[in-house]
Amino acid sequence: MNLHKAPLYIPLKISSLREGLFLDRLRQMGLTPGSVISVVRGSVLGGPIVVNLGTTLIGLRLEEAAYIQVTEI
Amino acid sequence: MATNSLPKNILLAGNPNCGKTTLFNMLTGMRHHTANYPGVTVETKSANIKILNSDKQFVFIPCTDLPGIYSLDAKSLDEEVAVKTFQNQIESKDSTLLFYIVDSTNFPKSLNLFYELHKLGFKMVLVLNMYNLAQNKGYSINILKLSELLGVPVIKIEKRSQATVNEFKQHIKNFQKLPSKSETKNVLPPIEEVVAKSFYQPAINWAGFIQKADKYLLHPVFGPLIFFSIMAMVFQSIFSWSTIPMQAIENLMSNVAKFLGHTFPDGKINDLIVQGIMPGITGVLVFIPQIAFLFFFIAIMEESGYLARVSFMFDRLMQKFGLNGRSVISLIGGAACAVPSILSARTISNKKERLITIFVTPFISCSARLPVYAVLIALVVPKREWLIFNTQGLVLLGLYLLGIIAAFLSAWILNKFIKSDQKSFLILELPFYKRPTFEQVARVVWNKVQGFVLSAGKVILAISIVLWFLASHGPADRFKGIEQEFAGVELTDEQKSLKSSQKLENSYAGIVGKTIEPLIKPLGFDWKIGIALFTSFAAREVFVGTMSTIYSVGSENEQLLSEKLSEQKRPDGTPVFTLGVSVALMLFYAFAMQCMSTLAVVKKETESWLVALAQFAYMGVFAWVSAWMAYVLL
DSSP: OBGGGOOBTOOEEEEEEOSSTTHHHHHHTTOOTTOEEEEEEOOSTTOOEEEEETTEEEEEOHHHHTTEEEEEO | OOGGGSOSEEEEEESTTSSHHHHHHHHHOOOOOOOSSTTSOOSOEEEEEEEEOTTSOEEEEEEEEOOOOSOSSOOSHHHHHHHHHHHHHGGGGGGEEEEEEEEGGGHHHHHHHHHHHHHHTOEEEEEEETHHHHHHTTOEEOHHHHHHHHTSOEEEOSSOSHHHHHHHHHHHHTGGGSOOTTTSOSSOOOHHHHHHHHEEOOSSOTTHHHHHHHHHHTOTTHHHHHHHHHHHHHHHHHHHTTHHHHHHHHHHHHHHHHHHHHHSOTTHHHHIIIIIIHHHHHHHHTTHHHHHHHHHHHHHHHHHTHHHHHHHHTHHHHHHTTOOTTHHHHHHHTTTOHHHHHHHGGGOOOHHHHHHHHHHGGGSOOTTHHHHHHHHHHHHSOOOEETTEEHHHHHHHHHHHHHHHHHHHHHHHHHHHOOOOOOOOOEEEEOOOOOOOHHHHHHHHHHHHHHIIIIIHHHHHHHHHHHHHHHHOOOHHHHHHHHHHTTTSOOOHHHHHHHHHHHHHTSHHHHHHHHHHHHHGGGTOOHHHHHHHHHTTSBTTHHHHHHHHHHHTTOOOOOOHHHHHHTOBOTTSOBSSOHHHHHHHHHHHHHSOOBHHHHHHHHHHHTOHHHHHHHHHHHHHHHHHHHHHHHHHO
C-alpha cells in the first residue's frame, strides 16, 4: 500500500520508492527500502502527515507519501 | 608542534539542526543565532579559532560554519552554499580539518552524509553532539566501536564547557596524526552494520511526550487556536509588561537631559544636546523593553521546537497562496526583522514559492515598526482594561494582523501571475521539544537589543543631530526676517511658541517637508509629518527620533512624545493628529517598505534590482492607498 493510506501507529516496512522528483530527498532523510517506519500523525483536511523513522520525526505531504510503498510488519 | 602542522582551515558540517552553530559560537567566541529547527544557518559563517602552538605563540585558524545538509546533492540555495564550500575546499583538503557534527539523538540518519564526505577525502573528526540528551532517552553509542568501524576519531559532547573546547583544540593540534584518505578505509562497512554494531535504541515509546504535545499543538482546530492565543499574549505583554521599565527609562533620560541642560551654558551646544541628541537617544532607549519582550517570546518559540511545527501545521494553507510551510518561519521571523527572514527563505527549494515569500515577508510588522505603533497607539487609543486584555495591546495585535492579511493578499495575487512548472515539496524534519534554557533565551534577547541600540541607534542618533541642525537653521534672510519681527519686545509664551513655529517652517527641514507636502496632503499629513516620512525612508524607527527632535526644537517642555503630538494644532486651530491622520500614519508605516537594508537584501537574494524596486513601488502604492482610504473614511 502507499504510505499516505497507511494506518496510524502500525510498524511498516518501506518496500519500494516510486521514481520521481522527491526520490533523492526521501532517501537523504533515511526513507529507504527496508527502513521501518510508522505514521504517528495522520493527514487532517489534506494536510501533511508525520512519520516516525527510528529516532526521527519527518513531516511530509500526502503527494510525497504517495511515492512510498509500504507493507505492514 | 610547528604552525605548519596545524590545519589551514576548519569546517563544521552536518545535518540541519545538529548544533553546528552552537559549537561554532563555543569555539570562536562568536554569538551567531541558534534555534531548534532545521535551516537556521543559511549562509556560511567564518571566524578564527585561537590555538596555542608549540612555540607558545597564538595562531588563528579560520573556522567555517556551514548550513546543514542531508546530502551533497543540493536541493535548495542554503544547501548549495554548503556544497560549493566543499567543492572549493577539495583542492586544499589535505590542510583542511572537517568536524562532522552529529545529533546523538538522531545518530543513524546522520551517517548518510558522513559517508558522502568520507569519499571526498577530508581529514575528519566525528563529533557526537547532545550526547547527554541521547543518554537520557536511553540511547547508547559505543564510541570506540564507532571509531574503529569508521576509521576516524570520535568525540562526544555532553555539555558546553571549557573542557569541551580544549578537547576540540587538542584534535586541531593533532591534525597531522589524523588518518589521511590513503590511510583510512577506502570502503566503509554498510551503514546498517555500523548502526547495528555501535548504536543501541531502547524499545520504548520515546516519542510519547512529543505525540501527546503534538496531538494538541498540531490539531486542526486547537493547533491554530493555541498559536493565535500565544501570539495574542505576546502582543498584550509587549504593551502591558513594558510600561513600567519604559516609564523608568523615560524618567531617567529626562533627568539626564535636565542635568545636561543645566550643566552646559546656554547656546548652540546646549541646544544641540537638549533638543538634538537627547531626544534621539531617548527615542532609541525607551523601546528596549518592548523589543526585549518581543524577542523573548520569539526565542522561546524557536528554542522549544514549536516554530518548526507551526510550519508543518500551516503548510496546506500556505500552498493555497503559492507559499510553502517553510515560508511560515520567514513570516514569523519577519515580526523581528525582515532581513534575516528573507535570507531564511533560502531553505525553500521551489523558486516561485521562495520569490513570493521574499516579496511578502516585509509586510509583516517588524520590531522597527513597534516604536512607531507605540507612539501612535498611545496617541489615539485610550488605555482601558477589558478582562485580561488592554485596548492598546489589542490595537497592536490588529496592526500585526493587518500586516499578515496584506502579506497573504499579495501572495495570492502573485500566485495568480507567476507561472512555474517546478514541483513543490515539504519533507521536513520535526525537532525534539526542548526546554529553552535561560542562557539561550537571554543571549538572543541581549544580541537583538544590542543590535537595535547599536545599529539602529547609530542611524537614529546621526539623523537626530542632522535633523536638529536642519530644523534649527535655515536661509539667512528668512531667519533674519523672523528675528526682526519679534525683536525689541519681551515675548509672551504664545509669542515664543509662534516664533519657534515660524523658524521651524522656514528651516531647511521645513523646506524639505513643504516640498513633499503635496504628495502626502491627501493622507492628512502636514509638512512636519513629511519630514519624519522623508527621514524614515532609510529605516522606520527613525520616525520616533525625528518626531522627538522636530517637536523638541524650540520647546522647553519635557512631555512624552505622544502627549506633545496630541497638542499639535493646524493654523485653523484643529488638531493635527486626528483619529484619521493617526490611523493613516499607522497604516502607511505598516505597509510601506521603508528599510534600505531590506531593499538591499531582496536585491541580493533575487539577484534583480527589478524585483527589489517593484516590491518597493508595490508596497509604497499599497501603503499610500490604504492610508488615504483610512483618512477619508475616518
